[in-house]
Amino acid sequence: MRHVISALVQNQPGVLAQVAGMFAARGFNIDSLVVGRTENPDLSRMTIVAVGDDRVLEQVRKQLAKVIPVVKVRDFSGLSYVERDLMLVKIGAPAEKRPELAQLVELFRGSVVDVARATMTVQLSGTEDKLEAFIDLVRPYGIVELARTGTIAMQRGQQKHTREKNDSDE
Amino acid sequence: MPRKTPGKNTQKPKASAAKPAARGKRTLSLAHCSGAEVFHRMLQDEGVEVMFGYPGGVLLPIFDEIYQSPIRFILTRHEQGAAHMADGYARSTGRVGVCLATSGPGATNLVTGLATANMDSIPLVAITGQVRTSLIGNDAFQEADVSGLTRPITKHNFLVKDVKDLARVLREAFHIARTGRPGPVVVDIPVDVTVNRLDGEPSLAMNLPGYKPLLTGHMPQIRAAAEAINASQRPVLYVGGGVILANACDALRRIVAKGRLPVTTTLLAMGAVDESDALSLQMLGMHGTVAANRAVQNCDCLVAIGARFDDRVTGKVATFAPHAKVIHVDVDPASIAKNVPVDIPVVGDAADILGKLLPLIRTVDRSPWLAQVAEWKKKFPLRYAAQGKIKPQEMIAAIGAATDHNAIISTGVGQHQMWTAQFYGWRRPRQIITSGGLGTMGFGVPAAIGAKIGNPKSTVIDIDGDGSFSMTMVEIITAVHNDVGAKFVVLDNEYLGMVRQWQELFYGKRYSHVVHRCPDLAAVARGFGAQAATVSERTEIAGAIDEMLACDGPFVLHAKVDPEENVFPMVPAGKSLDEMELGELGTLA
Numbered sequence: 009m010r011h012v013i014s015a016l017v018q019n020q021p022g023v024l025a026q027v028a029g030m031f032a033a034r035g036f037n038i039d040s041l042v043v044g045r046t047e048n049p050d051l052s053r054m055t056i057v058a059v060g061d062d063r064v065l066e067q068v069r070k071q072l073a074k075v076i077p078v079v080k081v082r083d084f085s086g087l088s089y090v091e092r093d094l095m096l097v098k099i100g101a102p103a104e105k106r107p108e109l110a111q112l113v114e115l116f117r118g119s120v121v122d123v124a125r126a127t128m129t130v131q132l133s134g135t136e137d138k139l140e141a142f143i144d145l146v147r148p149y150g151i152v153e154l155a156r157t158g159t160i161a162m163q164r165g166q167q168k169h170t171r172e173k174n175d176s177d178e
Numbered sequence: 179m180p181r182k183t184p185g186k187n188t189q190k191p192k193a194s195a196a197k198p199a200a201r202g203k204r205t206l207s208l209a210h211c212s213g214a215e216v217f218h219r220m221l222q223d224e225g226v227e228v229m230f231g232y233p234g235g236v237l238l239p240i241f242d243e244i245y246q247s248p249i250r251f252i253l254t255r256h257e258q259g260a261a262h263m264a265d266g267y268a269r270s271t272g273r274v275g276v277c278l279a280t281s282g283p284g285a286t287n288l289v290t291g292l293a294t295a296n297m298d299s300i301p302l303v304a305i306t307g308q309v310r311t312s313l314i315g316n317d318a319f320q321e322a323d324v325s326g327l328t329r330p331i332t333k334h335n336f337l338v339k340d341v342k343d344l345a346r347v348l349r350e351a352f353h354i355a356r357t358g359r360p361g362p363v364v365v366d367i368p369v370d371v372t373v374n375r376l377d378g379e380p381s382l383a384m385n386l387p388g389y390k391p392l393l394t395g396h397m398p399q400i401r402a403a404a405e406a407i408n409a410s411q412r413p414v415l416y417v418g419g420g421v422i423l424a425n426a427c428d429a430l431r432r433i434v435a436k437g438r439l440p441v442t443t444t445l446l447a448m449g450a451v452d453e454s455d456a457l458s459l460q461m462l463g464m465h466g467t468v469a470a471n472r473a474v475q476n477c478d479c480l481v482a483i484g485a486r487f488d489d490r491v492t493g494k495v496a497t498f499a500p501h502a503k504v505i506h507v508d509v510d511p512a513s514i515a516k517n518v519p520v521d522i523p524v525v526g527d528a529a530d531i532l533g534k535l536l537p538l539i540r541t542v543d544r545s546p547w548l549a550q551v552a553e554w555k556k557k558f559p560l561r562y563a564a565q566g567k568i569k570p571q572e573m574i575a576a577i578g579a580a581t582d583h584n585a586i587i588s589t590g591v592g593q594h595q596m597w598t599a600q601f602y603g604w605r606r607p608r609q610i611i612t613s614g615g616l617g618t619m620g621f622g623v624p625a626a627i628g629a630k631i632g633n634p635k636s637t638v639i640d641i642d643g644d645g646s647f648s649m650t651m652v653e654i655i656t657a658v659h660n661d662v663g664a665k666f667v668v669l670d671n672e673y674l675g676m677v678r679q680w681q682e683l684f685y686g687k688r689y690s691h692v693v694h695r696c697p698d699l700a701a702v703a704r705g706f707g708a709q710a711a712t713v714s715e716r717t718e719i720a721g722a723i724d725e726m727l728a729c730d731g732p733f734v735l736h737a738k739v740d741p742e743e744n745v746f747p748m749v750p751a752g753k754s755l756d757e758m759e760l761g762e763l764g765t766l767a
């Protein structure tokens with residue numbers, strides 16, 4: 009089962025290495041690990057997507073919580089939450105293909121952020137599934153380059169560990 | 179006596195601090211101190227009475243500061259020795275062990291000692307010097323990424339980049355090392371941080387929002403555990419090193435007595451219960467007793483306390499304790515259900531939890547189970563045949579008898595370690611000082627020295643193998659120079675015996691590179707300045723042990739023992755605990 013785990017960590021050197029090293033040393037496989045700032049300058053948030061059976065994931069959670077600069081760990085499985093992955097994808101797009109591509113981008117609520125003679129770069133955010141679906145659809149045009157941020161997530165509702173507004177996009 | 183070089187414009191606490199102050203009790207003033215002074219005062223404030231270490235370029239400011247310190251300093255022969263000494267000191271006293279090493283090679287030499295302490299959850303604070311902050315990352319002379327090197331083998335580590343953080347970090351380091359599931363903590367200090375001065379008072383408030391070890395057990399879980407134990411017909415307690423670390427042995431013993439509960443311990447928990455107690459089944463696992471392993475395999479309720487279901491204990495996990503409801507008490511939530519599914523987890527400090535469990539445990543009549551366990555004990559005792567050459571087991575039994583089973587015993591790793599666990603006759607906690615988790619050969623000599631320094635009135639004996647002893651015997655010089663009267667008994671079987679045993683049993687007796695010949699160890703020891711004796715005949719054993727125990731200083735007893743003796747019972751690696759082999763001892767029936 010796929011788990012999205014969020015960890016609030018003290019903002020200090022070495023935390024990323026410590027967490028990444030722990031995953032490697034314990035043989036846990038992770039799909040993505042994202043680190044970024046939060047509303048609190050002393051804390052960063054790591055969002056980890058991992059696939060495994062419940063026992064392995066329980067160990068992941070506990071081992072993560074054991075890392076001393078990790079302040080809080082939350083596994084979103086079973087909770088109501090929003091997740092977003094952001095993607096930039098450069099697609100082969102000669103002039104005649106641009107209208108239909110633009111339509112597709114519109115349909116996925118993405119945006120075209122760069123157009124060149126032979127390519128078009130699209131920005132798209134959403135769940136991993138949505139991004140996968142888009143990639144699938146544009147693959148026939150030729151994907152020149154693709155970059156994704158990895159997933160970040162947040163529980164819905166009045167959780168006080170964030171000040172940001174709830175995304176009601178989906 | 180050399181005098182302190184003048185020229186420092188600071189006043190330092192001198193004789194007033196000779197006795198370690200109660201931690202945090204004194205009002206500590208650090209204003210305008212250099213980093214080295216902060217280091218020295220914080221150590222005194224933590225109540226540190228001894229450090230084990232080795233100097234080097236980047237440590238010069240710290241060494242200048244601890245010149246004539248009230249804290250005893252033990253100069254070792256190798257930094258690995260310093261780490262193991264601090265470890266032996268910590269295991270035997272329950273206090274935090276402190277070791278000190280310079281940057282680069284000094285720090286890398288600590289690595290084995292840190293990993294050893296980490297695997298066995300031993301509280302250490304290791305201070306390493308580091309190149310100055312402006313050079314970090316430059317491949318400077320004697321630079322090593324100590325944080326990176328030690329991260330996976332410590333509980334935590336710190337690199338201090340500013341003198342104003344030093345006092346707080348040292349406080350955090352001691353706190354992390356000794357609380358929760360204890361462990362080693364590294365504080366890496368660049369040389370410029372030790373030289374720089376504070377402008378004012380630094381903050382000592384710890385900043386560890388993510389570190390809140392859960393100490394008090396959850397009462398509903400404790401009640402559930404008590405009910406399961408009371409309802410069981412065939413309970414057994416499986417006790418690990420966590421019980422020793424938590425100083426929970428009193429409560430444990432009362433629970434055992436009140437509930438009439440058979441109890442087996444891991445290697446690290448020998449002595450948690452008195453082995454002469456009828457309810458003690460001694461050690462379990464790969465070289466455990468038949469009674470212990472059978473009790474585990476047949477029990478209906480397994481109560482694991484401060485133990486972590488190591489593969490040397492469980493054998494094949496899938497068939498471990500197949501009929502048991504499993505209760506697991508541990509301070510580390512990550513230990514619970516890591517290897518074996520647990521029915522009733524109880525997270526917290528073992529002393530707290532066992533204290534709360536005691537009044538809930540009922541005395542239940544389980545005569546059939548106790549009779550069964552007693553029969554296993556009687557039918558399959560640990561034994562050996564004292565014929566021919568001196569048997570290593572009889573040396574250990576003789577040492578046990580001569581010391582009234584009351585000495586502190588360290589070991590190396592190998593057959594002698596297992597025999598020591600089996601035959602010494604453990605009576606009390608903190609008696610066994612052995613590397614269980616990492617299995618570090620060479621641990622015995624320095625660990626005994628550290629333990630003796632922490633327990634000057636106790637008899638401390640390293641029962642070692644010829645291979646293990648050879649790795650760190652140089653530290654006997656440290657014992658001689660510091661008047662540390664630890665004893666060292668080398669059970670010389672002229673082999674890396676444990677490896678030879680596996681080659682005998684599983685590789686058709688192809689003894690590949692395990693012949694291990696020692697020089698005349700008594701002569702070597704005398705050359706080091708220790709006293710020594712050699713025994714090769716049964717009739718010499720008692721006299722030599724008496725001579726060793728009568729000697730005040732360090733003493734090496736070189737015992738030439740039967741080279742091909744094997745450790746039994748044995749559960750071959752990966753096999754179920756039901757598949758014990760008794761070897762020469764006979765067969766299971």
Ligand SMILES: Cc1ncc(C[n+]2csc(CCOP(=O)(O)OP(=O)(O)O)c2C)c(N)n1
Pocket residue numbers: 590591592593594595617618619620642643644645646647669671673674675676677694
């Ligand atoms: C540092 C280290 N290297 C290698 C090993 C692997 N090993 C385990 S036991 C053993 C042999 C130990 O020989 P000795 O100390 O003579 O003890 P004996 O088994 O003969 O009693 C070896 C090589 C180890 N545990 N530690």
Ligand SMILES: [Mg+2]
Pocket residue numbers: 592643644645669670671672673674675694
């Ligand atoms: Mg040997």
